[in-house]
Amino acid sequence: MEFASPRHAMTWLHTWLGLIFGFVLMVCFFFGALSVFDREIDRWAIPETRFDPQPMPSFDQVLLPAYQRMQPDQAEYDRMMPLYHDPAAGPMTPRNELPVDEYWAYTTHRDPVLQIGVGFRVPHPLESVGHNHIHANTTIDPRTGDEVPNSALKIGSDWFYPLHYSLNLEWNSVGYYIVGLAAFFMLVALVSGIWMHRKLFRELFTFRPWKSRLRSILDLHNLTGVVALPFHFFFALTGLIIFASTFYMPVSDTLLKPLHEQQEALEASQNGLPHERSGIPAPLASVDAMVLEAKRLWAERGMAGEVGFLMVSHVGDANSFVSIYRAGSDRVALVGEAIHFRGSDGSLLLQELDHPAVESANEFLTGLHLQHFEHWSLRWLYLFGGLLGCACIATGFLFFIEKRKFQHAREGQFGSRLVEACALACVTGLLLATLAMLVANRLLPEGDQRADWQKWIFCGAWLASLLHGFVRANTHNAARASAAWYEQVWLISILAALAVLTNAITTGDHLLRTLLLEPYMAVAGVDLVLLVCALGATLTARYLQRRHEQACQRVLPSQPASALLDGGAA
Amino acid sequence: MNTAFWLITACLLMLVGMIWLALAKPVHWKQVLGAQANYGRHPVKALQRAGAISLLLSALACLAADHPSMAVLVWIMLLALSTFITAMILSWRPHWLQPLITVRRLTQS
Amino acid sequence: MNRLWYLTRDSISPLLAALMGSYLLAWGVTTLGISALVASGVSFHSAETGLLLLAFPVCLAGFLWAFASRHRYRLSLMLAAVGSLMTAAGWQLQALILP
CATH class of the missing domain: 1.20.950 (Fumarate Reductase Cytochrome B subunit)
Known part of the structure; x- marks a missing residue:
């Protein structure tokens, strides 16, 4: 070529x-x-999580007990443990006996619930320098510390x-x-x-x-x-x-x-944040006190704020340290202004004040994509x-x-009709799959399989849209678009309206309530967008159907395609 | 409250600026004025200048509302929104824009 | 069968050649860039961040240049060679920095 x-x-x-x-x-x-x-x-x-966003809860009262209840993920243990463990050092440590190495919690100004996680250490690792962690992640209600069910x-x-x-x-x-x-x-x-x-x-x-x-x-x-x-x-x-x-x-x-790895260890020795565990056990001092101190230090620099990310490294060791990051609600960067404390006594280890310019640029670029700002x-x-x-x-x-x-x-080529069927699945099909999933979410009964069923319905609706596109592809009439377009758009408008309706019926949070009586904008916003989508789809479907019918009247399918070209091109 | 005020100002300035920039192009000038476009001069330079200044002022309004890093993003996204709105008004309801030209003419004369 | 052959020869292979060439170039620039910056005293993370910001624009420019060029394969090969050489150089430099 x-x-x-x-x-x-x-x-x-x-x-x-x-x-x-x-x-x-x-x-x-x-x-x-x-x-x-x-x-x-x-x-x-x-619906159980429809309450106001919460700040980072007390570490000592809420987070620590929640962490202590968590166990390494079974699937990850089965997959990763044989890779991390050194068989020469003896048998693998059972899953629920793995020692804890790190805790973390992340929240933004939009989160009522809190994502937390624990990294468990492999006691006899094959490669001692690597980051050998088996994880446990979960979501909790920060008001009580209770887990939000996985289903x-x-x-x-x-x-x-x-x-x-x-x-x-x-x-x-x-x-x-x-x-x-x-x-x-x-x-x-x-x-x-x-x-x-x-x-x-x-x-x-x-x-x-x-x-x-x-x-x-x-x-x-x-x-x-x-x-x-x-x-x-x-x-x-x-x-x-x-x-x-x-x-x-x-x-x-x-x-x-x-x-x-060499540079990372070198950096750790320079900034005083230990890269490795020391092997000497030590208890963890009150993290809440450290959070208070961090907030005081931020306020002192004229940028008072909330905690966005909190992490405890090398838990239970004398080298343990606590890193507290300020939530970047008013900035583009996700989190920043990290302050690190020694875990065993809460003394200040390091304040990360100024970033090199290139890292600020990177934080800006990734932050503008990930957009956790307010x-x-x-x-x-x-x-x-x-x-x-x-x-x-x-x-x-x-x-x-x-x-x-x-x-x-x-x-007599099929090319453009093939593209049309695929385009249908990628334009109206995406919307259909999304809406079908939302409706299914409101209608499926409680149970362990609920999450999987929603995913299957999403995929099924998408596939159905593609198949419908192929079935309705008309190869013989070049002048008119596939009838699948307006049919699927009609379905979109029905499903979008149905989603709003089922939400109102199953949870009682209809728009009147979420907008006026007990304002809750997150749900009201989704409902309003769905309604706009339903309205827009209805208008589009009517327009497309009318145009399709006009094209059908103008061009009778019994005529050969070549005779129709002039009429269709107008 | 203050933030909302500056953001709305930025939006309006951006939209007006974009419309003036669009009107500086002969095609759109004719689209809005119709037959009238043949009478009188088409003030290209003035429209371009007014548009540019309006965009600049809108950037200042963005800066007044937010942290500079955020203001850049808001400004760029407003640019997209108002260009799109301008194009849509020009193709469906061009006569809506006549008052904007009248204002320009008054300030000029 | 014939069509598949033409498709491979005319479309897929020039695309792949330009992609491989430009990707190897970006890889080489990143590797050599990071090790050279670390050697000159910049912290590893800053160097990595900076070069990864640069990598994709470099790759994009290389891809478009190679594909649009009249000597598509020759240029792709050249980019790949330069990228490999830079990678090797970065690798050598790392060996020099490490104790």
């Missing part, structure tokens, strides 16, 4: 990479956009959120690599798109719905792509950067691992940006189909 000019090469890249990876990118953008409100979707999905699936933060960066394909982390490749090709598509689009600024505000269908689709594609160009570019790039050291560019875990307008703007991304990809698909459908119909 030879290209006449670099511009042709760019067009080729944009078309084909955009088409193939567009399906993945659609998932990333749509569920990424939903993740902006992941905590709110969690509240909607788990309650956090649809927002444990399903939609990981879906947008790992596709929830756990096997060999393959989902992360697919998304990484798609994100890289998103960057390629953006640069090549700008290269192709010569009138970037002249046509910045241009959308001409009255022109030909092909032209207006292209206008919309350019508009949605260009107006949020910095957003699209930086979200794809920062997504890559967030996982760079773990997955995409693991230089310091592979090739430079010796240097990494800024509701920006959150809505992000949702808008994400949906613009979806619109851009979807119009890209439509342009691809529209451009080729007459030729394909004439030549």
